[in-house]
Amino acid sequence: MIRALYTAVTGMITGEAKQSTVTNNIANANTTGFKSDDLALKSFKDVLIQNYDNVVNGKNTKNTIGSLSQGSKIDDVNTDFSQGVLSTTDKATDFALSGKGFFTVRRDNGITTKDYYTRSGNFQVDGTGYLVNDSGDKVLGKDNTTNAIGPINVSDGKLQVDNSGNISVNGVNRYKFDISDFKDYKTITKVGDNLYDAANPVQAQNVSVNQNSLEKSNVNVTTEMVNMMSITRNYESNQKVIQAIDETLGKAVNEVGVVR
Missing domain, CATH: 1.20.120 (Four Helix Bundle (Hemerythrin (Met), subunit A))
Structure with a gap:
């Protein structure tokens, strides 16, 4: 009971x-x-139920009744990391990924910095000219001049992004989005603010960047x-x-x- x-x-x-x-x-x-x-x-491991009510040759023998689940x-x-539907917008700082991969953003709390990953591409340009997400985390990309990965600074220039993630500012090719992927999606964990934390990122393959678009929830x-x-x-x-x-x-x- x-x-x-x-x-x-x-x-x-x-x-x-x-x-x-x-x-x-x-x-x-x-x-x-x-x-x-x-x-x-x-389920928890089932409990085997037995009794010794059977009598064989004058001796009580074990009788298996069945099993009982313990809940x-x-x-x-x-x-579920399946692709969401893409919707068109009129903002040049809206981006959607088609395929496997994540935008990389960097959070700086004044003491430490840490990189996170997101599928949400509704970015904006902050007061210092950096491309950021809704939480103010800076979006990362490869600088075509130094080949270093860092925050994308577009100042007040006009953005134009192709499907490969190359970012042109006022017609000059300046950056390329740092789009990460992971071999084992079981290692990806949600941390809030529509961000993910994971280790050992690799460069995303077969992913397309769509400007003036957003990926809806799946x-x-x-x-x-x-x-x-x-x-x-x-x-x-x-x-x-x-x-x-x-x-x-x-x-x-x-x-x-x-x-x-």
């Missing part, structure tokens, strides 16, 4: 976690470059709504199981064995 209660409770805990993931996906359905998440679950637990959060709202309804019903079912177990335990404590 207690095992059944524990199993139902673990189902409710994982249900809450899955609902949180689905809610976050729906909330970011209109976030540029957002990639949806899916919570992977796995489920969170295994991993899987991110969240399928219809699918997420169906998932939410399914999770809610499973949660309610576990609630009813717990309620039934609680009532049964109450009867066992208060009524069984009572002298009448």
Whole structure:
């Protein structure tokens, strides 16, 4: 009985976690470059149930009844990195990637600097002429003069970018976007602000840069709504199981064995 209660409770805990993931996906359905998440679950190791009720040649022998699940637990959060739909805009500082790869941005908090990666290309030019994202992180590119990777400074010039990521300022080819990719996407983790953290980036291959475009979120709202309804019903079912177990335990404590 207690095992059944524990199993139902673990189902409710994982249900809450899955609902949180689905809610976050729906909330970011209109976030540029957002990639949806899916919570992977796995069951705890089943318990083998046996007894010794069978009697053979006058001896009690082991009889396997079956197995009992001890519930489920969170295994991993899987991110769907599939391509989102591209939409056309009228801003020269809007960019979308078609294919596998990420824009590289550098965050400087005044003490340390760290590079992050994003699919969101809704950039703008800050007051000092640098190309930045919504959080003020500087977008990185290769300087064609020094061949060094660093922040892209376009001053107040006119931007023009080709599909290979080459950036021309006032007609002069100045930079090329530093577009990174990763051999193992399992190492990529979300860190907020639509950014990813990962180690050992490599140069992206077969990726196209589209100016005056943005990549939409790859969240399928219809699918997420169906998932939410399914999770809610499973949660309610576990609630009813717990309620039934609680009532049964109450009867066992208060009524069984009572002298009448």
